[in-house]
Amino acid sequence: MTTTLTGQGMVLTARVLPKGAQQALEIWLATEQGPVKLITPVQPATCFVTQSAAAKVAAISQAQQLKASLKNLPLNTFTHEPVSVIKCPQDRQLHILRRHCEEQGVTLFEADIKTPDRFFMERFITSGVHYQGVGQQHDNTVVQARLKPSEYRCDLNAFSFDIECDEHGHLYSIGIASPTLNVVLMIGEPEDAELPFKIIWCANETALLTEFIRLIQHHDPDLLIGWNIKQFDLPVLHDTATRCGLKLALGRQHSNVEIKVFDDNRALVDVPGRAIIDGIEGLKTMTFQFDSFALDNVASELLGKRKLIDDPDKLGAIKKLFTHDKLALAKYNFEDCVLVNDIAEQVRLIDFLILRSELTGLRLGRPGGSVASFINLYLPKLHRAGYISPNRPADGGLASPxxxxxxxxxxxxxxxxxxxxxxxxxxxxxxxxxxxxxLVEGLKSPETAIPGFKGASFHRSQHFLPDIITNLWQQRDEAKRQQDKPRSQAIKILMNSFYGVLGSGGCPFYDPRLASSITLRGHEIMQLTAEWIKASGYDVIYGDTDSTFVHIADNVSAEQAWDIGKQLEQDINQRWQQRIAEEFDLTCELEIEFETHYERFFMPTIRGSEAGSKKRYAGLIRREGNTELVFKGLENVRSDWTQLAKDFQLELYTRIFNDQPVDDYVMAIISGIKQGQFDDGLVYTKQLRKPLKEYTKTAPPHVKAARHADEENARTGKPLRYQKRTKIRYVMTTTGPQVVEYCRQPLDYDHYIEKQIRPIADSILPAIGGDFESLASQQLGLF
Structure with missing residues (x-):
């Protein structure tokens, strides 16, 4: 017996579902009572065309038998042309229509908006929904579902999983770590062991995959999380399932995983009913930066933990364990799952992604998405104001200042x-x-509008983005008061992305007048602020985007410096409020803050020049008796410098900032290098940005090292390890660069002194009357 069902849930996944000659949407929700599947009424594929071109579109549709309907609407393009809406029964037909329209020079608008995205944004739905539809009380499927936005949220059940396999994708094991299931599925004969997880022994790959699918279906997680699982684990599982004659039915109601692999090996993965969270994508979305996003490196930096296998030839070590010590491999496999969970917990990744979804409508597993976030928030408001979106510039757009x-x-x-x-x-x-x-409305009456740059004028009341940002700003202030770091971070990233979106050729709202009116106004604000500070009697020594560096005096206390900083903050804010009110008749939302006092500060020159550098400096901050050395753009924060160079720079700057002698230290470092005392710190680390074979025009040192290593591997019958994008750890020897494990020649110590130590010393020693050349020749004369 069917009945009307209502409820609330969080959107996990959504996809188009063919329905005869039409289509609906399948939407999976997480609820406190368990998963719910919604099937919407029919949802046609929708786009727009100018009314002047509507007849031509109708003719194309008829010729291609596409059954597209057209209807005039009270909407206009940004060039004030009235439009008609086009509706096709299925996405496939819209794709065909779009292609034929392009061939005949007819422009369709918003044709790249996917049907699920349009469905949610036009209803102002982001994450939570109220639903009503028809279903059975004991079934989790609701048809003819109607949705509206809700602030609903519930707990989500997440499984972290990881696979181990050989270089050909043949599976060895699959690990799962979660609050409800901790297990490793392993191919092999049963062995007894006391372990903090269960081992299920499987006869072969088919049995392994079958059991993995069974466990996922039985425990029914909302989220599957892992490390690089979209680009590696799931594609490998999909290929294995195909090879074994199985369906990779990891989705809810035993639906299959859908994978599309592109020529550059990127993969798009969809698992109906389950959000797929890739740890690497998630951390990048949170704006984390690491020298390497390898799990071992990220776990080391965030958790202080290392993986159980620390072997340069990790694949070889895994294959050896599978042959000789399957229990050790199971521990390694399970530990990788645990590390992903621990990292996610440490940075509150799931909380962040849920908040981002609530703010923007982006699904939990979607990476990046700045443009999509903007479109989701902006487009439905624009339609209600009587306009449709322009298209992305065909040429990618002009660069903005x-x-x-x-x-x-x-x-x-x-x-x-x-x-x-x-x-x-x-x-x-x-x-x-x-x-x-x-901008569109302001250009109609520029005499009363707010002037921008490059011919821009902005309407004083007809706009959406300033109000969207104001709302986000207030939410962030509230998040800060509640010490809700994930929410604060999500809002900050979203707000700061809007300038980049408006200046991006990948955004349909791209217009050089928009981006320039932001950046060039920023130039004006920074330059005038510097003039006001100079007029107060202080020296502005540098300015960068939104920061102004002010040298006040040598003979002031920390308390006096703080007082000067707060006074400058107050004076500048007052002057901007007054100027913007008088010149533009606007309320000033600009706010400058004084937060940093460097007791000592060093701004280097550009190498080989007397001109000052940009985006490179170092300074000493003292807080509550503790000192902190801050490096920006210098060797200490660059991944392509050796650890010895970083340690040398840190100690050298620390001594100079604290007025301590440095000559003996510099000479001791030179001497120690020559005597082999610092060999462990002379390793370079560099990523191959493309497959090794594609380096044809140039061969940087790390490429030469990789080629040398794989020549050795080929000669000794070992797998080639450096053919794809990977991290290269190498040293400079007297015969050239070699990877660490195949270093057969003496290290070139002169190279390290000249290329790693000298540049650091040369940049700062002249500031204290020192000279590296005299110290080096004095020390090298002993050898």
Missing amino acids: GGYVMSSKPGLYQNVLVLDFKSLYPSIIRTFKIDPLG
Whole structure:
């Protein structure tokens, strides 16, 4: 017996579902009572065309037998042409229509908006929904479902999984770690062991996959999380299932995993009913940066933990364990699953992704998505204002001016203050009403509009983006008060992405007048702020995007420096409020903050020049008796410098900032290198950015090292390890670069002194009257 069912849930996945000659949407929700599947009424594929071209589209549709319907709407393009809406029974037909329209020079608008995305955004649904439809009380499927937005949230059940296999994709084991199931499925004969997880022994790959599918279906997780699982684990499982004659039925109601692999080996993965969270994608979305996103490196930096196999030839070690010690391999496999869970917990990854979904409508497993976030938030508001979206520029768009960077005054300073504009670009958008709709409406009556740059004018009241940012800003302030770091971080990333979106040729709202009215206004604000500070009697030594570096005086206390900084903050904020009110008749949303006092500060020159560098400096901060050395753009924070160089720079700068002698230290480092005392710190680490065979025009040192290593591997019958994108750890020897494990020649110590130590010393020693050449010749004369 069917009945009307209502409820609430969180959207996990959504996809188009063919329904005869039409289509509906299949939407899976997570609820407190368990998963619910919604089937919507029919949802046609939708786009727009100018009314002047509607007849031509109708003719194309008829010729191709596509059954597209057209209807005039009270909507216009940004060039004020009235439009008609086009509706096709299925996405496939819209794709065909779009292709034929392109061939005949007819422009369709919003044809790249996917049907599920349009369904949610037009209803202002992001994550939570109220639903009503027809179903059975004891079934989790609701048909003819109607949805509206809700603030609903529930706990999600996540499984972390990881596979182990050989270089050909033949499976050895699959591990799962979760609050409800901790297990490793292993091919082999049963062995007894006391382990913190269960081992299920499987006869072969078919049995292994069958049991994995059974466990997923039985425990029914909402999320599957892992490390590089979209690009590696799931494609390998899919290929294995195909080879074994199985369906990879990991989706809810035993639906199959859908995988599309592109020529560059990127994979798009869809598992109906389960969100797929890739740890690497997630951390990148949270704006984490690491020298390497390898699980071992990230776990080491975030958790202080290392993987159980620490062998340069990891694949060889795994194959050896599978042959000789399957229990050790099971421990390694399970530990990888646990590390992913621990990393996700440490950074609150799932919380962040849920918040991002609630703010933007992006599904939990979607990486990046700045443009999609903007479209989701902006497009439905635009339609209700009587406009449709333009299309992305065919040529990718013209580059817009970047952030303001002033020439620096190099030198070694005492007492440098840094004043930062709080979220400068979002503040400019709020203050000067910079907005796509505002630009269209402002150009109608520029005499009463707010002037921008490159001919832009913005309407004073007809706009959406300033209000969207204001709402996000208020939510972030509230998140800060509640110390809700994931929410604060999600909002900050979203707000700061909007300038990049407007300046990106990948965004349909791209217009150089929009991006330039933000960045060039930023230039103006930074330059005028520097003039005001100089007029107060202080020296501005550098400026960068939203930060101004001010040298006040050598002979002031920390308390006096702080007072000066707070006074500058107050004066500048007052002057901007007054200027914007008088010049533009607007409320100023700009706010500069003083937060950093460098007791010592060093701004280097550009190498080989006397001109000051940009985006490179170091400074000493003292807080509550503790000191912190900050490096920006220098060798200490660059992944392509050796550990010895980083350690040398840290110690050298620490001594100089604390007025300690350095000559003996520099000579001791030179001597120690020559005597082989620092060999462990002389390793370079560099990533292959493309397959090894594609390096044809040039061969940088890490490429030469990789080729040498794989020549050795080929000669000794070992697998080639360096053919694809991978991290290369190599040293410079007297005969050239070699990877660490195949280093057969003496290290080239002169190379390290000249290329790693000298540049660091040469940049700062002259500031204290020192000279590396004299120290080096004095020390090298002993050898």
